[in-house]
Amino acid sequence: MSPSAALFIDITLWGSVAVLGFMVWRRGRAAALASAREGAMDFINIVPRITLGVIGAGYIAAVIPSEVFTDWLGPDSGWMGVLAATIAGAVTPGGPVIGFSIAAVALKVGGGTPQVIAYVISWALFAFQRLILWEIPFMPSRFVWFRAAVSLPFPFLAAALSMAIGKP
């Protein structure tokens, strides 16, 4: 991430915390302290879970070769290509740089737009690293699996729309 993007994120983030904290404060000291403590307790509880995710994700990423994914998004690959792209999106290791770079390379070497769209959307919905690192530690597991299951049709739906409408 560029330093200015990181700064932008931090400013909007802590700015929102400050604004909401002020709103809570105006409702009374006791309420403010209680909810600040609630948030701090959540933080303390989440740190061990995130530790496993952050430390572990680097190792998982290191054993998955990301180069092979570009081949899966080849041109004229039709619905099989969309399926391959959806699986590739879910198992892509690493953060957004790797995911989007694979998509960019695929587009450059002639990957089909519907396949690359399906890839990016699948990555956004299912990338295992985000699930492991963030979603599972914070949300009830039941919710995470349910959310992933009902999201399954959508990379295909977006690819179908892209095939029907064509390129922009």
Next chain:
Amino acid sequence: MADLPKDPADNSTNTEAPRRKRKPIGWSMIFIAVLVAISVALVWRRDGIHGVTEILFSDLELFGGILPRVLAGCLLGAFIAEVLPHDKISRSLGPESGLRGLLISTAFGAILPGGPFTVYPVAAALLTVGADFGAAIALVVSWTLIGYGRAIAWELPILGTDFTLWRIALSLPIPILAGALGRIVYGHLHPKGTTK
């Protein structure tokens, strides 16, 4: 206490708020731990101990960088749960909130600042104060697909404006559809009254 005239029915500033249950270590975490252990072993066999420590240090650096943001996200979740009246959340984002509830969560997910360290704590907080799975799904999916943060920071520079806008346009209906699908499926799995 604030000197505002208080609605006697409004007890949201009392300690009546539902305490969030802390998650126990579940099968998902055990599964992840096993996956990580196998990966560490594979890295060790391939690159030796040097490869293992190199990844460890770069991951620790990443960890230090995100910790303050995680704290901000947790505080944000707690404050939002405190500021929004709970009866209003269950009306606006609960199982009976209809299309309007899904639209609200989608809009909320699209404008939520920060990153994964904000959306998941906020979604978890909303679930505990009355939002249903459908609304929470719309929120998470909206953030991940049409949230501006990642698009500006990563997708635009790497994939270009045309592709990014096209991808976002195709994604616009997805959070609402996913939330609606979630509601329908959840309703079939848990017919009336078995929620929570």
